[in-house]
Amino acid sequence: xxxxxxxxxxxxxxxLADARKIIAPQIEDRSRRSFLLRxxxxxxxxxxxxxxxxxxxxxxTALSSMSRFNDRVxxxxxxxxxxxxxxxxxxxxxxxxxxxxxGIDEAPSVEADSYxxxxxxxxxxxxSWRLEELRAMAQTEQITRHICVEGWSAIGRWGGxxxxxxxxxIGADTDARYVGFKCADDxxxxxxxxxxxxxxxxxxxxxxxxxxxxxxxxxxxxxxPTKLGYKNPKHIQAIFVSNTYSGGYWEDQGYNWFGGS
Amino acid sequence: xxxQPTVSTHPRWLRLTHWxxxxxxxxxxxxxxRIYNASPLYDFSFPASITLGGWLGGALQWHFAxxxxxxxxxxxxxxxNLFSGRLSRRFFPLSPKGVGHDLLAAFRGKLxxxxxxxxxxxQRLAYLFxxxxxxxxxxxxxxxxxxxxxxxxxELLGGYExxxxxxxxxxxxxxxxxxxxxVMVALVPKTLVAMLFGHKEPL
Numbered sequence: 425x426x427x428x429x430x431x432x433x434x435x436x437x438x439x440l441a442d443a444r445k446i447i448a449p450q451i452e453d454r455s456r457r458s459f460l461l462r463x464x465x466x467x468x469x470x471x472x473x474x475x476x477x478x479x480x481x482x483x484x485t486a487l488s489s490m491s492r493f494n495d496r497v498x499x500x501x502x503x504x505x506x507x508x509x510x511x512x513x514x515x516x517x518x519x520x521x522x523x524x525x526x527g528i529d530e531a532p533s534v535e536a537d538s539y540x541x542x543x544x545x546x547x548x549x550x551x552s553w554r555l556e557e558l559r560a561m562a563q564t565e566q567i568t569r570h571i572c573v574e575g576w577s578a579i580g581r582w583g584g585x586x587x588x589x590x591x592x593x594i595g596a597d598t599d600a601r602y603v604g605f606k607c608a609d610d611x612x613x614x615x616x617x618x619x620x621x622x623x624x625x626x627x628x629x630x631x632x633x634x635x636x637x638x639x640x641x642x643x644x645x646x647x648x649p650t651k652l653g654y655k656n657p658k659h660i661q662a663i664f665v666s667n668t669y670s671g672g673y674w675e676d677q678g679y680n681w682f683g684g685s
Numbered sequence: 686x687x688x689q690p691t692v693s694t695h696p697r698w699l700r701l702t703h704w705x706x707x708x709x710x711x712x713x714x715x716x717x718x719r720i721y722n723a724s725p726l727y728d729f730s731f732p733a734s735i736t737l738g739g740w741l742g743g744a745l746q747w748h749f750a751x752x753x754x755x756x757x758x759x760x761x762x763x764x765x766n767l768f769s770g771r772l773s774r775r776f777f778p779l780s781p782k783g784v785g786h787d788l789l790a791a792f793r794g795k796l797x798x799x800x801x802x803x804x805x806x807x808q809r810l811a812y813l814f815x816x817x818x819x820x821x822x823x824x825x826x827x828x829x830x831x832x833x834x835x836x837x838x839x840e841l842l843g844g845y846e847x848x849x850x851x852x853x854x855x856x857x858x859x860x861x862x863x864x865x866x867x868v869m870v871a872l873v874p875k876t877l878v879a880m881l882f883g884h885k886e887p888l
Contacts (some may be wrong), residue, residue, distance in 0.1 A: 489745075490750035499778035501834050508833045569845060571832065574741065576721035577845055627748050650833050680749065 491680050498682040504618055508649035508685075511567045516632065517578035520570075522639045523653060524609065525673070531639050532608040532659050539643055545604075545664035548595025554644055558629060561585045561593070566624055568649035570656070571685050573674075582647040583630035588621045596665045604670045605646060608659035613672030615648070615655060616682065624649050627660075655683040691885040694801040700880055702762040709755035710819075710859065712737060712747055719744030726849055749830070756823050763816065776809045784810050798873045802886050815862045815871060818855050825852040 435518040522528045540552035572578075591598060598621060604614035619625060628647040631640045641658025648656055654674045664670075675681045719736035738744025766772040783806035791794040796805055804812065823836055828848040832839045842848040870877050878884070 483689055487750055490753075491746055494749050503834060506833060506836065509836075509839075571845065572724065573745070575720065575726070575829075575849060576724040594711040617882075632726060674742070678740075680745065685831060 445635070453653070468530070488678075494680055495682040496681075497612035498684045499616060499618070502616075502618055502650070502684060504622055506650075508568050508624055510548070511569070511579050513567060513581065515579050516581055520580045520631070520640070521578055525611070526573065526609065528639050533638055534608050534643055534659055534661075536643060541644070541660065542606075543594050543664075544662065545666045546597035546600045547610075547665050549593075555629075558585055558590075558627065558644070562589060563629075564626065565630075566626065566647070566649065568624065568647075570649070570653055570668060572653040573679060573683070581582070581632045582626055582645075583626040583633070584626045584628040584636075584647070585628050586623065586646065587625040587646065589616060590627055591620060591665075600665045601667050602665070604664045604666060605657040605660050606662040606664075607657050608661050611657055611659070611673050612670070613655060613657050613675065614666075614670045614681075615646075619648060619650055622648070622650055650684060652683040652685055654679060690888040692802065692888050694884045694886055695879045697883065698765055699762075700883065702758055702765075702848050703880060705754060705758045706762065706819075709751050709758060710863070712751040713755055713822075714856060714860070716744040716747035716751070720748060721853070725851055752826060753825075754831075757821070759816075759819055759823070775804055777812055779806055779813070798876070800886065801876065801879055801884055811862060811865065815859065817864075818858050818862065822852065822859065825855060848860045 522531075524531065536555055539555055541554075541558070542552050543550055562585070563583055564586050565581065567579060567581045569577050569579050591603070596603075598617060600612045600617055603617060603620045606611070606612050626647040628636060628641070628645050629643070630636055636642050636644060641660075644660050645658040646656055646660060654672075669681075671681065672679075675683075715735065715737035718731035719733070719738045720741065722730045722733065722736065725742045738747050748811065763772075787796060787806040791805075791807060796807075812817055825848045827835055828842050828845065829838050829852055832845045832848070839845065839848065842851055875884075
């Protein structure tokens with residue numbers, strides 16, 4: 425899919441410089457991480473059994489399988505009828521923080537007129553959606569707490585289409601396991617069907633009563649007060665229903681997949 | 686000559702749960718610091734070199750893996766204590782007066798540890814405190830992990846943001862306990878031997 429991203433005077437050198445800026449801290453982080461893991465393997469193994477060292481892959485594997493186990497526990501804990509608390513408008517966090525894996529200036533600009541939401545996978549109706557069509561559906565609103573995996577939280581006001589309405593409208597197989605998202609900022613993630621059908625899961629088209637601004641995910645984001653921030657994709661371009669696990673941008677690097685709150 | 690009956694002051698289940706708890710606390714605290722650093726609640730960060738996980742995602746993996754050890758090991762410890770009668774036998778009676786008396790004696794250097802069967806009242810208070818403190822860490826941790834799924838706990842702790850402070854302060858208090866605990870162990874090293882290899886006293 426071609427991304428309608430507009431940028432001011434792009435040239436090779438500035439793109440390269442930007443790419444280096446983005447990648448460098450990740451490389452540093454990853455190597456620091458493996459160094460520490462190796463250190464801990466040493467200590468941990470010595471402490472537990474006093475026998476030979478194992479490679480740090482086994483620690484990573486053990487931690488990943490614990491994370492998968494926690495996915496299952498969270499799926500089991502998830503109460504489809506439990507609603508996240510809602511708040512009065514006076515408690516909205518202003519300004520609502522911008523947060524992404526890139527700076528606010530790099531947030532993609534999506535062209536409203538040419539925008540089409542792609543729908544694929546286990547759905548009866550695979551035609552693409554225009555923004556006006558989504559705006560013509562029944563709209564709902566919520567003032568809820570957004571909790572970031574980093575620990576901070578902020579209260580915001582989102583409006584849009586209840587996602588379960590949308591899934592039924594496109595004839596999605598609601599017995600399927602996953603709903604996945606691909607975004608204009610190259611972000612991607614996937615969620616469990618139970619959360620997709622939750623009453624507070626919104627295909628958000630507005631923020632605080634106005635059209636969802638670019639920095640918060642124009643033209644739409646998935647808003648789920650039952651999940652952590654990184655599970656709420658912005659600038660959604662494609663939605664797919666599937667029984668195949670497809671992970672996510674952060675999830676593939678080690679964040680917990682279910683990411684529930 | 687008949688052998689004198691003895692009693693184990695540090696039975697195997699106690700030693701096992703103690704060291705598993707120590708390991709769990711070490712991992713939870715150091716990974717917790719790394720998570721804290723991602724969005725510091727107060728005006729400081731922890732030096733990255735003393736944290737565990739390398740980055741936020743790694744720290745979260747450690748934290749959410751070892752939380753099961755902390756919670757279930759702690760639960761087993763509490764249940765065995767409760768149903769064996771050890772809790773009421775070794776931690777009670779407890780009174781402010783008794784604590785004051787023993788504390789004063791300790792500062793005068795007149796509080797003996799000859800009999801490992803007996804906890805003095807300061808010890809009783811400290812150990813009961815750390816049990817409650819870890820319970821509070823688990824409960825506030827549950828609120829941070831699943832604030833929507835545990836609405837009652839969330840409201841009890843005053844909401845998500847308050848639970849962050851509670852979780853942090855309970856961690857700091859736990860560290861305070863550990864510091865005093867380690868000093869006491871250094872002063873009375875035979876308790877470390879007892880906790881490692883067991884210890885028997887005449888009945």
